[in-house]
Amino acid sequence: MLALRWCTVRKAPSLLARALTSMTNGFQSPPDMSEGHLPIHVNNVRSRLRAIVGASTNWSDHVQAMHERKDLHILLAKQQEDLPPRKMNDSYIEVILPLGSQPELREKYLNVHNSVRFGRILEDLDSLGVLICYTHTKYEASQRSPLSIVTALVDKIDLCKKVIYPDGDIKFTGNVSWVGKTSMEVKMHMLQLHDGTYSPVLDATFVMVARDPENKRPAFVNPLIPEGQEEEEIFKKGELNKIRRVDFSTASLLKMAPTAEERTVVHNIFLNTLDTRTVSFRSRVLPLNSIWMEDAKLKGLEICHPQERNIFNRIFGGFLMRKAFELGWATACSYGGSRPYVVAVDDIMFQRPVEIGSLLLLSAQVCYTEKNYIQIRVHSEVYDSDTREHKTTNVFHFTFMSEREVPQIVPKTYGESMLYLDGKRHFGATMKESREVEKTTAAP
Numbered sequence: 001m002l003a004l005r006w007c008t009v010r011k012a013p014s015l016l017a018r019a020l021t022s023m024t025n026g027f028q029s030p031p032d033m034s035e036g037h038l039p040i041h042v043n044n045v046r047s048r049l050r051a052i053v054g055a056s057t058n059w060s061d062h063v064q065a066m067h068e069r070k071d072l073h074i075l076l077a078k079q080q081e082d083l084p085p086r087k088m089n090d091s092y093i094e095v096i097l098p099l100g101s102q103p104e105l106r107e108k109y110l111n112v113h114n115s116v117r118f119g120r121i122l123e124d125l126d127s128l129g130v131l132i133c134y135t136h137t138k139y140e141a142s143q144r145s146p147l148s149i150v151t152a153l154v155d156k157i158d159l160c161k162k163v164i165y166p167d168g169d170i171k172f173t174g175n176v177s178w179v180g181k182t183s184m185e186v187k188m189h190m191l192q193l194h195d196g197t198y199s200p201v202l203d204a205t206f207v208m209v210a211r212d213p214e215n216k217r218p219a220f221v222n223p224l225i226p227e228g229q230e231e232e233e234i235f236k237k238g239e240l241n242k243i244r245r246v247d248f249s250t251a252s253l254l255k256m257a258p259t260a261e262e263r264t265v266v267h268n269i270f271l272n273t274l275d276t277r278t279v280s281f282r283s284r285v286l287p288l289n290s291i292w293m294e295d296a297k298l299k300g301l302e303i304c305h306p307q308e309r310n311i312f313n314r315i316f317g318g319f320l321m322r323k324a325f326e327l328g329w330a331t332a333c334s335y336g337g338s339r340p341y342v343v344a345v346d347d348i349m350f351q352r353p354v355e356i357g358s359l360l361l362l363s364a365q366v367c368y369t370e371k372n373y374i375q376i377r378v379h380s381e382v383y384d385s386d387t388r389e390h391k392t393t394n395v396f397h398f399t400f401m402s403e404r405e406v407p408q409i410v411p412k413t414y415g416e417s418m419l420y421l422d423g424k425r426h427f428g429a430t431m432k433e434s435r436e437v438e439k440t441t442a443a444p
Contacts, residue, residue: 052145077220083137091175122322125157137222147219147221150353159201159202159344161200171192178234258421291409297365300364302360315355325378331376336374345399351394359382360393362378373401375427397423
């Protein structure tokens, strides 16, 4: 059985190495959190973002604040070549979540198992990713940025610890690792203080896109110039990640038929569920230690209040991720009958923004199982009460590990079989990368 996915500390960029070594000699007192000093307190990240875009803290002022951003159009570059190139170090940021040194922060992050809520970590990662990109694209001529930077994709989050403890300071580090014309890949790392040393907890890769001040059209971002072989490799990996995402999308089961091997898998499942006494295609029997896919789902509803808005007065992407994760966790817990641990998050697509006041419908489905692993797909959509239309906003993929072996999930219809194969693909990609990282880490 494969363990939690390894965090790639040995292959981490020098920026992360610097963050690790700077904090390993003991931690006598909380670092200076004031403006202009590193690290930034986690509570100051959102306020910095509001200042960068000129967003108001009052919901009633949002229309005026967004109207004033229209004047920033004149600051947009006509072409990427007009913007000064940046280095990876230029966007490097450290953020501290002092759960150990400031106990009053713990309640927001605490779950019933006396560990840190992973959904809250997703919120912090989303905010940090945006701030890193604004640091990369900083406009020297203006205090406010003309760019509207939003999360397009959570490519992957790999965890190397089952439990995040609520009584140790947490540190996030990150920087822009690859840049296209209007998009940026961000690498982030999370570490937790234990016995005076920060040790890795997770690695995350997000993709952000830049748009104009009104968040309507793409906008150019500063090019990235890697320095040295290490950064060249990181940048090259960003290019490969983009190609991998395109290939995965091209082979989507929503676009192409399953492979011959996958068709055999589906047919074997079908044969294993036929009732041999009737010799009928319509008579199905559930095998031992199995659960029909239609019986392994949970649903939820959220009313999107202004409290959960982002700096552009739409619903905060981190909030959506937290709600989807918590529903996915509950589904895995209900299915496996024991506490599940998140192993990986991957391929979260933000297809359209969620407006304030929307009815957000969430549906979590167990789509693949193997030994004690559970692959969960969460689909979110908004319901328009005026048009009575449902529109997909996000699809989330979570890999959980249960404390014991779980029943096998069994699809019954063709549509469920496609969900099964899609889940199998995501799980296979997760495990493949885990084995590759283990092999790389074990190499001398």
